[in-house]
Amino acid sequence: MIDVNVHLSRWPFRRLPDDDTPALVQRLRAAGVTQAWAGTFDALLHRNLSDANARLADECARHGDGLFLPFGSVNPTAPDWREDLRRCVEVHHMRGIRLYPNYHGYKLDDPGFVALLDAATERNLLVQVALKMEDERTQHPLVSVPAVDPAPLADLIAARPKLRLMVLNGLGILRGEALTKLARSGQVWFDIAMLEGVAGIEKTLSVLPSNRLAFGSHAPFFIHEAAVLKLQESELPQPVRDAIARENAQASLAAAS
Numbered sequence: 001m002i003d004v005n006v007h008l009s010r011w012p013f014r015r016l017p018d019d020d021t022p023a024l025v026q027r028l029r030a031a032g033v034t035q036a037w038a039g040t041f042d043a044l045l046h047r048n049l050s051d052a053n054a055r056l057a058d059e060c061a062r063h064g065d066g067l068f069l070p071f072g073s074v075n076p077t078a079p080d081w082r083e084d085l086r087r088c089v090e091v092h093h094m095r096g097i098r099l100y101p102n103y104h105g106y107k108l109d110d111p112g113f114v115a116l117l118d119a120a121t122e123r124n125l126l127v128q129v130a131l132k133m134e135d136e137r138t139q140h141p142l143v144s145v146p147a148v149d150p151a152p153l154a155d156l157i158a159a160r161p162k163l164r165l166m167v168l169n170g171l172g173i174l175r176g177e178a179l180t181k182l183a184r185s186g187q188v189w190f191d192i193a194m195l196e197g198v199a200g201i202e203k204t205l206s207v208l209p210s211n212r213l214a215f216g217s218h219a220p221f222f223i224h225e226a227a228v229l230k231l232q233e234s235e236l237p238q239p240v241r242d243a244i245a246r247e248n249a250q251a252s253l254a255a256a257s
Helices: 021-030 049-062 081-090 111-122 153-158 176-184 200-205 224-232 238-255
Strands: 002-008 035-040 068-070 096-099 126-130 165-168 188-191
Touching (some): 002 021, 002 049, 002 165, 002 188, 002 238, 035 049, 035 126, 049 068, 081 111, 096 111, 111 126, 153 165, 176 188, 188 238, 200 224, 224 238
Parallel strands (some): 002 035, 035 068, 126 165, 165 188
């Protein structure tokens, strides 16, 4: 499997199982994960994203024997975001970036975000956007971070046919026509990390083409087995299961190469 949604380092508000990189490697390998796309929890609240991205790249290189593919973070409200983007590509050789609009304080119609999408597209990067990281009901009372409003995405995607974008932790926020409109663009993929309910994948596939879903666990914030069980309990044809487990992720990355 390819897991498109894991994080290294420490969640800022509590310790998590497997938040030590060697332990996470063991967990992923045991589940059959052959590649994990990794962001860093440091990107949420640390002001110096250049250092956070450098630590992420180093951690990915030192652990897992090629398991991790690092996705650095860029904050388009920071004055030096173009330099951070350049370093992700030219120094760390990253193939994608992971964005946290709600933690970095901007909306998806912000001119800086729009400029970042254009710059990432010019560099042939896959752009991951995390719509949320944690249920609002469990957040620390001094740090209330509402989910990202995805409404502007459809128009942004429509105006940028070369952009490739993956929505993380978005199923549950995106529903109905808003979900299908993004899926019809052929440029957007969605991970299953926050897909809830019995037969959740089957129900989602009633409105979403199977080539738009990718396996993502949101580990170690979520227990990795939770995402694995979503696939195991789903009654899916083997080609669809294979597509979700790895092929759709491969396609999204190839399209942005």
